[in-house]
Amino acid sequence: MSKRLHIRFIINPTSGPKSRVNVAARIEQHLDHRKYKYEIVYTERAGHAPELAQEAAESGCEVVVAVGGDGTVNEVARGLLHSETALAILPKGSGNGLARHLKLPLGLEAAIRVLNQGHITTIDTGNINGHPFFTTAGIGFDAYISSVFAGNTKRGLQTYVELVMKEVRNYKHLPVKASINGNTMDTDCFVMAFANAAQYGNNAYIAPMADIQDGLLDVCLVRKIDLVKALHLSYCMLTKQLANADSAEYFKTDHISVQTEEAMMYHADGEFLGESKAFEVKMLPLSLKVLVP
Ligand SMILES: Nc1ncnc2c1ncn2[C@@H]1O[C@H](COP(=O)(O)OP(=O)(O)OP(=O)(O)O)[C@@H](O)[C@H]1O
Numbered sequence: 097m098s099k100r101l102h103i104r105f106i107i108n109p110t111s112g113p114k115s116r117v118n119v120a121a122r123i124e125q126h127l128d129h130r131k132y133k134y135e136i137v138y139t140e141r142a143g144h145a146p147e148l149a150q151e152a153a154e155s156g157c158e159v160v161v162a163v164g165g166d167g168t169v170n171e172v173a174r175g176l177l178h179s180e181t182a183l184a185i186l187p188k189g190s191g192n193g194l195a196r197h198l199k200l201p202l203g204l205e206a207a208i209r210v211l212n213q214g215h216i217t218t219i220d221t222g223n224i225n226g227h228p229f230f231t232t233a234g235i236g237f238d239a240y241i242s243s244v245f246a247g248n249t250k251r252g253l254q255t256y257v258e259l260v261m262k263e264v265r266n267y268k269h270l271p272v273k274a275s276i277n278g279n280t281m282d283t284d285c286f287v288m289a290f291a292n293a294a295q296y297g298n299n300a301y302i303a304p305m306a307d308i309q310d311g312l313l314d315v316c317l318v319r320k321i322d323l324v325k326a327l328h329l330s331y332c333m334l335t336k337q338l339a340n341a342d343s344a345e346y347f348k349t350d351h352i353s354v355q356t357e358e359a360m361m362y363h364a365d366g367e368f369l370g371e372s373k374a375f376e377v378k379m380l381p382l383s384l385k386v387l388v389p
Pocket residue numbers: 108109110111112113139140141142143144164165166167168169171188189190191192251252366367
């Protein structure tokens with residue numbers, strides 16, 4: 097028998113809807129024990145998963161599995177950046193943006209089968225003001241929504257959509273100066289999204305053309321919004337189409353700087369990060385190994 101690979105599952109017990117599914121029992125039942133020697137650890141607090149992932153990578157573990165939503169995936173992936181250890185995902189959140197982009201099954205047993213049968217590839221990752229992101233980052237409205245959502249006790253898609261519908265009318269665009277591909281532009285900014293993966297999660301495609309292995313960020317700029325544009329954009333996001341140029345503009349770049357007069361909110365993978373007047377957003381090409389179907 098060839099040497100078994102080490103695999104560590106990092107479970108965020110607080111992520112996803114409450115469920116009676118015993119993840120540990122399912123892993124024991126469905127994981128290929130001829131291929132893997134496994135261990136399960138549980139996060140005890142926010143910020144714990146990067147430590148657990150890094151520790152696994154340093155000890156030579158071949159695969160680390162994030163069991164949770166995009167917040168957990170972000171934390172585990174952060175701990176594995178530039179290492180030889182591959183990230184795998186058992187999706188348990190409400191959005192599951194990276195899992196969906198990588199075409200991972202969302203069901204637990206099917207996702208465990210990917211661990212048994214999948215292969216390892218390497219993807220790009222992004223960085224906004226020193227914070228790694230793997231799916232999307234952004235400034236403006238999407239960050240504002242992440243800040244309100246973070247304080248919400250109710251989670252899930254419906255809460256999210258209700259929040260967006262309520263807040264879209266109140267949130268105002270701000271002037272920004274953006275340097276992209278050697279050009280500087282002064283523009284209004286309702287939202288500027290930086291996409292590594294094509295979608296925010298829940299199959300809401302902010303950058304339908306994004307390729308996670310091309311070394312480039314897809315930037316989506318919405319300068320101003322009104323009801324007609326909001327409806328058009330929502331329709332395009334849910335049908336994986338580019339919006340017309342009047343509603344949104346798209347750029348590809350490996351680096352973008354943005355300066356603002358008033359501080360703007362920003363997020364990475366849906367996690368609200370605070371406010372700033374200056375943003376540096378970079379791509380780190382092929383910097384994370386991932387296990388895919
Ligand atoms: N043991 C823990 N206790 C409290 N918070 C934790 C713990 N472990 C991880 N976290 C935090 O929980 C946050 C949310 O996790 P995650 O995004 O995976 O789940 P979710 O919010 O249910 O999913 P989604 O974002 O898809 O709705 C993470 O950003 C992480 O910092």
